[in-house]
Structure formats: structure tokens, C-alpha cells
Amino acid sequence: MSEILIHEVGLRDGLQVEKQVVPTAKKLEWLRALMASGLDIIQVGSFVHPEKVPQMADTDELFRILIAEKPSNVLLSGLALNEKGVERGLKCGVELFCLGVSASETHSQKNTGMGTEEAQRRIIAAAQEAIKAGKRVQVSVQSAFGCGFEGRIPEERVLGIVKSYLEANLTSISLADTAGHAYPDQVRRLFGEIRKLSSAVQCTCHFHDTYGLGMANVYAAMDAGATCFETSFAGLGGCPFTKVSAGNVATEDLVHGFHRVGRRKDIDLSALIAVAKDVSAFFSRDMQGRVYKTGSLSY
Amino acid sequence: MSEILIHEVGLRDGLQVEKQVVPTAKKLEWLRALMASGLDIIQVGSFVHPEKVPQMADTDELFRILIAEKPSNVLLSGLALNEKGVERGLKCGVELFCLGVSASETHSQKNTGMGTEEAQRRIIAAAQEAIKAGKRVQVSVQSAFGCGFEGRIPEERVLGIVKSYLEANLTSISLADTAGHAYPDQVRRLFGEIRKLSSAVQCTCHFHDTYGLGMANVYAAMDAGATCFETSFAGLGGCPFTKVSAGNVATEDLVHGFHRVGRRKDIDLSALIAVAKDVSAFFSRDMQGRVYKTGSLSY
Numbered sequence: 001m002s003e004i005l006i007h008e009v010g011l012r013d014g015l016q017v018e019k020q021v022v023p024t025a026k027k028l029e030w031l032r033a034l035m036a037s038g039l040d041i042i043q044v045g046s047f048v049h050p051e052k053v054p055q056m057a058d059t060d061e062l063f064r065i066l067i068a069e070k071p072s073n074v075l076l077s078g079l080a081l082n083e084k085g086v087e088r089g090l091k092c093g094v095e096l097f098c099l100g101v102s103a104s105e106t107h108s109q110k111n112t113g114m115g116t117e118e119a120q121r122r123i124i125a126a127a128q129e130a131i132k133a134g135k136r137v138q139v140s141v142q143s144a145f146g147c148g149f150e151g152r153i154p155e156e157r158v159l160g161i162v163k164s165y166l167e168a169n170l171t172s173i174s175l176a177d178t179a180g181h182a183y184p185d186q187v188r189r190l191f192g193e194i195r196k197l198s199s200a201v202q203c204t205c206h207f208h209d210t211y212g213l214g215m216a217n218v219y220a221a222m223d224a225g226a227t228c229f230e231t232s233f234a235g236l237g238g239c240p241f242t243k244v245s246a247g248n249v250a251t252e253d254l255v256h257g258f259h260r261v262g263r264r265k266d267i268d269l270s271a272l273i274a275v276a277k278d279v280s281a282f283f284s285r286d287m288q289g290r291v292y293k294t295g296s297l298s299y
Numbered sequence: 300m301s302e303i304l305i306h307e308v309g310l311r312d313g314l315q316v317e318k319q320v321v322p323t324a325k326k327l328e329w330l331r332a333l334m335a336s337g338l339d340i341i342q343v344g345s346f347v348h349p350e351k352v353p354q355m356a357d358t359d360e361l362f363r364i365l366i367a368e369k370p371s372n373v374l375l376s377g378l379a380l381n382e383k384g385v386e387r388g389l390k391c392g393v394e395l396f397c398l399g400v401s402a403s404e405t406h407s408q409k410n411t412g413m414g415t416e417e418a419q420r421r422i423i424a425a426a427q428e429a430i431k432a433g434k435r436v437q438v439s440v441q442s443a444f445g446c447g448f449e450g451r452i453p454e455e456r457v458l459g460i461v462k463s464y465l466e467a468n469l470t471s472i473s474l475a476d477t478a479g480h481a482y483p484d485q486v487r488r489l490f491g492e493i494r495k496l497s498s499a500v501q502c503t504c505h506f507h508d509t510y511g512l513g514m515a516n517v518y519a520a521m522d523a524g525a526t527c528f529e530t531s532f533a534g535l536g537g538c539p540f541t542k543v544s545a546g547n548v549a550t551e552d553l554v555h556g557f558h559r560v561g562r563r564k565d566i567d568l569s570a571l572i573a574v575a576k577d578v579s580a581f582f583s584r585d586m587q588g589r590v591y592k593t594g595s596l597s598y
Contacts, residue, residue, distance in 0.1 A: 151598040181596060183559040185520050211596065212552035212589040216514040219483050244593050253511035260482040285587070290511040294543050297480060297510065299450040 004263060005228040007041040007204065008034055008251055010279075014236025015055045016046070018282065024058045031066060033275045034233065038267040039251070041075045041096060041228075047085030049154045060092040068095035075136070079111050083126045090133050097130040099123045100140035100176065104147035107178065111142070120161060124168045138204060139165045140174035144180025144190065147174055148244055155190060162194050171200045174230065177217065177291065180210025180246055184220035191224035204228035209288060210235060210246040215257070218249055229254060234276035235288030250289030252276050256296050269296055303562060304527040306340040307333055307550055309578075311378055313535025314354045315345070319582065323357045330365060332574045333532065336551070337566040339542065340395060340527075346384030359391040361516050366392035374435070382425045389432050396429040398422045399439035399475065402457045403446035406477065410441070419460060423467045437503060438464045439473035443489065444589030445480025447543055454489060461493050470499045473529065476516065479509025479545055483519035490523035503527035507536060508587060509545040514556070517548055522526045528553055533575035549588030551575050555595050568595055 011031060015022055034042050042148060044066065045059030059078065070076060077096035080086045088224075089097055101119045102108035108116045129135045143150075144158045158175070165173055191203055205221035207214045218229060235250035253270040258264040269291075276292035286293070310330060314321055328369035334343050346357030354417065358377060369375060381384045388396055400418045401407035407415045426436045442449075443457045447573070464472055474489060490502055492549075504520035504527075506513045517528060534549035551571040557563040575591035585592070 015405075019422065050405045077526065145598075146596070151596075180593075183556055183562055209589065210593050211555055212514055213556055214514075215511055216556075219515045246589070246593060250511065256510055257482055257512055257515075261484055290508065290545070292480075294509050294545060297445070299452075 001200070002221075003071070003227065004258070005040040006254065006264070006267070007043065007077065007228055007230045008039045008233060009043045009206070009230045009248065010114055010232030010234065010236040010251065012043040012046050013230075013248060014232040014234070016053050017237065018055060018283065021055055022282070024061060026095065026282065027058070027062060028065065030233070030275055030278070031062065033271055035066070035070055035074045036268070037271040037275075039074065040270075043077045043079065043098065046079035046081070047088045048081060060088060063089075063092035063094060067095075077138070080126060082122055083129065086126045086130050090130070090135070094135065096113065096126065096136040096138060098138050098140065098174075099130075100129050100142045100174070102142040102147075103161060103163050104143035104150045106149040107143045107147050110149075116157075116161075120164055124164065124170065127170055131276050136172070137170060138172040139170045140176050140206070141206075142176045143178045144175040144182075145177040145186055146179055148179040148181075155193070156192060159193055159197070162197060166198050166201065171198065172202045172204070174204035174206055174228070175221075176206035176230070177208055179244065180208035180214065182207060182217045183213055184216050187217045187220040188224045191221055191226055195225050199223045202227060206230035206231060207249050208246050210244060213253045214249040215253065218254065231284055233272060233289075234279040235291060236279065237288075247288040250276070250287075250291070252291045253289055260297065279296070300564045302526065303521075303557070304339040305550065305553065305563070305566070306342065306376065306527055307338045307532060308342040308529045308547065309533065309535040309550065310549060311342040311345050311355070311529030312507045312529075313531040313533075315352050316536065317354060317462045317582065319335045320354055321581070323360060325581065326357070326361060327364065327575055329532070329577070330361065332570055334365070334369055334373045335567070336570040336574075338373070338571075339565075340376050342376045342378065342397065345380070346387045347380060359387060362388075362391035362393060366394075371462070376437070379425060381421055382428065384598075385429050387510070389429070389434070393434065393437040395437060396426065397437050397439065397473075397524050398426050398429075399441045399473070400460050401441040401446075401477070402452045402460060403442035403449045405448040409448075415456075415460075419463055423463060423469065425426070434473070436469060437471040437473055438469045439475050439505070441475045442477045443474040444476040444482075444485055445478055445588045447478040447480075451495065457489060459495060462511070464499065465497050469500045469505070470480055470497065471505035473505055474520075475505035475525070476507055476531070478543065479498060479513065481506060481508035482496055482512055484514050486516045486519040487523045490520055490525055494524050501526060505529035506548050507545050508534070508548055509543060513548040514546035514552065517553065532571060533578040533591060535578065536587075546587040547588075549575070549590070552588055555590045559596065
């Protein structure tokens with residue numbers, strides 16, 4: 001894999017807020033196009049209760065189908081909220097487990113029914129189960145840059161969770177700006193602090209563009225040493241259990257920016273644009289991404 | 300004025316692409332609200348032929364009305380394309396003349412009917428006329444980061460125009476990304492080069508968000524020493540004489556980002572949001588800005 005990685009999370013973080021359930025066949029169409037485009041990691045769905053998030057009810061089925069046909073350079077990831085989610089994921093072929101703790105007590109309760117402390121203990125245990133089963137694991141701090149309910153999140157709280165991950169030898173760490181409160185100075189500072197904690201840490205970032213700073217935050221994170229970028233095709237996204245929500249930075253916009261500096265030219269941008277256009281047609285609305293509307297620059 | 304300045308260009312760069320002509324009374328309503336909000340410089344319009352850009356036909360009248368009532372901490376600017384524009388501007392009270400040369404030969408011809416070389420000579424002469432008349436002047440390089448017609452613009456061409464400005468003692472210089480082709484590395488490099496040319500130079504940046512990098516470019520320019528930011532309320536904008544066009548970075552999104560780090564708290568963000576909402580209502584469509592839709596963070 002390349003030195004900068006893209007983790008496509010639109011199928012999970014994008015679709016979970018959409019009221020219109022996407023049929024499994026349509027998801028497969030999008031997933032197959034995304035897998036063929038050269039993106040590194042693709043999140044297929046999350047292992048939550050189907051009644052709580054009906055949009056994710058076919059996650060296990062999607063994994064079973066795709067694991068047999070995916071190209072070898074693509075990793076398929078799934079989000080688990082607890083041990084049960086890991087159990088389900090192990091049964092259907094998840095390659096990379098994404099597990100996280102919210103730095104916001106309120107968001108943690110609303111999202112998982114657990115407080116931050118309990119979540120931290122259980123998420124680390126679940127991560128270790130997945131590792132024992134031979135799987136890759138990424139752990140995240142959600143609401144790392146602010147919370148729609150609580151406002152400011154103390155940086156020590158975020159760093160405390162990160163330290164507990166590192167102590168458990170979990171070094172692939174994502175900071176997620178669930179509510180979109182992050183700003184570039186803060187992003188640079190927090191990723192800088194984390195990189196000081198361990199030379200083994202691999203930093204991933206995840207930004208929602210609620211207040212127009214999404215892409216600026218991505219570049220700040222890159223400056224501060226983040227090497228993996230979680231984005232959503234067409235700019236889909238938003239957490240159903242947060243207050244004011246907006247889509248993720250759009251995958252095709254990110255790739256377009258990389259192409260401008262000659263990076264990740266192995267990723268097929270026109271394929272990504274075609275999928276984003278189809279997403280817009282499916283939901284019959286303008287999506288947050290820009291490049292799928294304006295077309296790309298090819299020089 | 301403060302160490303970082305905001306130059307509101309929506310009335311000019313925003314409205315010139317809109318087919319629906321905004322009545323003078325509505326412009327006055329927006330201009331008065333923007334003047335009262337604490338923004339530093341407000342561009343009232345441009346001195347182009349009314350038949351070519353009917354949206355700008357009332358520029359002289361707007362200046363005559365506003366110059367008598369504007370708060371003392373606000374500068375009113377007007378864009379002139381040539382000596383005639385400066386003459387008109389001198390008669391109606393322009394305080395800051397904005398004059399520019401496109402680094403793209405094709406864009407220059409389409410926008411002004413002159414090639415880059417002729418434009419450079421005449422713009423510098425016009426700028427010197429304005430200075431003789433006791434006015435402030437800002438000179439710009441348009442299409443500084445790429446052109447919808449020509450693609451890549453050699454950096455030497457941009458730096459050549461900047462050097463000719465500096466030789467003429469014109470030190471307030473704006474680099475405008477007319478087509479929205481800029482990317483953060485390029486922005487940092489080009490502003491860095493310009494600041495090496497003269498310690499007296501004051502750098503302004505102007506970014507369109509065509510490909511989703513607008514705000515990231517603003518932060519890159521700020522990192523590289525730009526201190527003045529041209530933005531449009533509600534994210535209005537786009538040049539009618541370029542190929543693929545999109546709005547400017549939204550003023551209220553920029554101010555919201557500044558407020559997050561405690562800067563320019565003297566600017567009334569809620570007033571800006573109210574104007575942006577009214578713009579959206581006037582044009583009956585969703586505008587490009589984000590904060591006017593999501594609301595602002597107040598912590």
C-alpha cells in the first residue's frame with residue numbers, strides 16, 4: 001500500500017443518516033466500483049442492531065459476498081460498537097475492525113448506551129479479541145475535537161483515551177471529528193501531541209464539513225503527520241446520534257487534491273466521480289462533494 | 300484596523316455571475332448590514348460597461364449613497380478594469396481601487412479585451428493615477444494559480460507581474476484564484492516567493508471553491524503570510540468570463556473559523572449569517588456557504 005492511504009467510509013458513516021434505505025444490490029454496485037477504483041480501505045458497514053440503524057442491516061451479508069471477490073490490494077473494514085459486533089464481524093470476514101470511544105460522555109451514552117470509561121474498557125477488550133483472531137484493528141476517538149452536546153472537549157480527555165490504546169499496544173489510531181467542530185490549529189496540535197506519545201503510532205483523521213473547515217482540517221492533519229484519511233464518496237455522511245451534522249469530506253475531492261500534486265495517481269478519479277454522480281441521482285439531490293459536479297482538472 | 304483583514308467581495312465578484320439582477324435597494328440593504336458587521340473592506344461593485352455586466356450598472360450610484368453614511372472603520376473598494384474605470388471611481392468616491400492583470404493571456408483577452416502585457420502597462424498607469432488622486436490601491440494577479448482555458452500558469456509569469464507592481468511601488472498585492480485551480484502546496488510556495496521579493500509587500504488572497512480546496516487554500520495562504528482575505532457573503536461568486544466557475548470562500552465561514560481561535564471577535568457573525576440567509580432567500584436556492592445553514596458554534 002502507498003504512503004498515504006484512503007479509507008472510504010461512505011457506505012457506513014454516509015448511509016447511516018439517510019432515511020431512504022439503499023437496497024443491497026445498489027450498495028454492491030457502489031462497493032464494487034469503489035473497490036475497483038484503487039482506494040485502499042473500504043468500510044462496508046457497521047455491526048449495530050438492525051432495528052436501531054436499519055440502513056446497516058445487510059452488513060454481514062455484504063461482507064460475505066464481497067470478501068470472496070475483492071481485489072487483493074483492498075482491505076474491507078467494518079465498524080463494531082462492542083464485543084458482539086466483533087463476534088458478528090469475525091463470522092462474516094471483516095479484515096479490519098474499526099472500534100472507537102467517544103471523548104464526549106453525552107455522545108458516548110447516546111451512541112452506544114455506555115459512558116466513556118466503560119466504553120474504553122470494553123472497546124480495548126474487543127480490539128484485543130479481534131487481534132487474537134488474526135485481524136487488523138483501528139481504534140478511534142470520536143468527538144475528539146468538540147461535541148454538539150458538550151461543546152469543548154478537553155484535549156487531555158482525548159489524549160487519555162489515546163494513551164490507553166497505546167498501553168494496550170493498539171497503535172493504529174483515528175481521531176474523528178464527529179460533529180465537525182475541529183479547526184486547523186487544534187488539529188495540528190492534537191495530532192502533534194499524539195505523535196509525541198509514540199513513534200509507532202499511525203494516525204488517521206476523519207472530518208465532517210459542518211462548518212466549512214473539513215478540507216482545511218485534512219491538510220492540517222496531513223501537515224501534522226496523519227497518513228490515513230477517512231472520507232465519504234460524494235461527501236455523504238453525518239452521525240445520527242449527534243446534534244448538528246454534515247457530510248464527510250468527499251473522497252473524490254480529496255483524491256483530486258492529491259492528483260494535483262502527483263500523489264495517488266493510481267486511484268481512478270473518474271470512477272469515483274461516476275459513483276458520486278450515481279449517489280446524487282439515487283438520492284435525487286445535490287451532494288456535498290464538489291468535483292463530481294465541476295469535473296476534474298487533468299493537468 | 301486589525302492584523303488580519305477581511306475584504307468582502309460578494310457584491311462584485313458574487314453578483315456579477317447572477318442572472319437575476321439585484322435591485323439597488325436590496326444591494327443597499329445588504330451593504331448596510333455588511334458595513335455594520337465590522338468587516339474591514341467592502342467591495343461595492345465594478346466599473347465595467349453596464350451593457351456587458353448589467354448587474355454592476357448601479358455601482359456609481361451605490362458609492363455616492365454609501366460614502367456619505369459609511370462607518371469610519373470601513374473602507375469601500377471598487378474594481379476598475381482600466382483608466383476609464385478609475386476616472387468613474389474618482390467621481391463617485393471610491394476609497395480603495397482594486398486593479399488587476401490576469402496571468403492568463405486567454406482569460407485577460409476575454410475579461411478585458413487586452414493581452415496580459417498591455418493590461419499590465421495600463422493597469423499600473425491607472426493605479427498610479429488613483430494614487431496621485433490620494434486613493435488607496437490594491438493590485439492583483441488574476442488566474443494566478445491556473446486557468447480554465449490555459450490550464451497551468453507558469454509561476455514565473457505570476458512573479459513577473461508581481462515584480463512589475465513592486466517596481467512601480469505598488470505593494471498591496473492580491474493573488475486571485477479566479478478559476479479555483481489552486482492547491483495548498485502551490486499557494487504556500489507562491490506567497491512565499493512573493494514575500495521574498497519585498498519586505499514591504501502586503502499579501503491578499505482570493506480563492507474560489509471550485510474543487511473543494513477553497514478553505515484549505517485560505518489557511519495555506521495565512522500560513523505563508525497573507526494577511527488580507529477576499530471572501531463573499533453566503534459564498535456567492537464566480538467570474539462570468541472563465542470556464543468552470545464556483546463561488547468564493549464564504550465570509551461567514553471564514554469569520555466563524557477565526558472566532559474558533561479567538562480572532563476578529565469584533566466582527567458580528569450573527570449579522571453576517573442573517574445577510575447570507577437573506578441572500579439564499581432572495582435567489583431561492585441553497586448557497587455555497589455552510590455556517591449560515593448549520594448555525595455557529597459559540598464556545
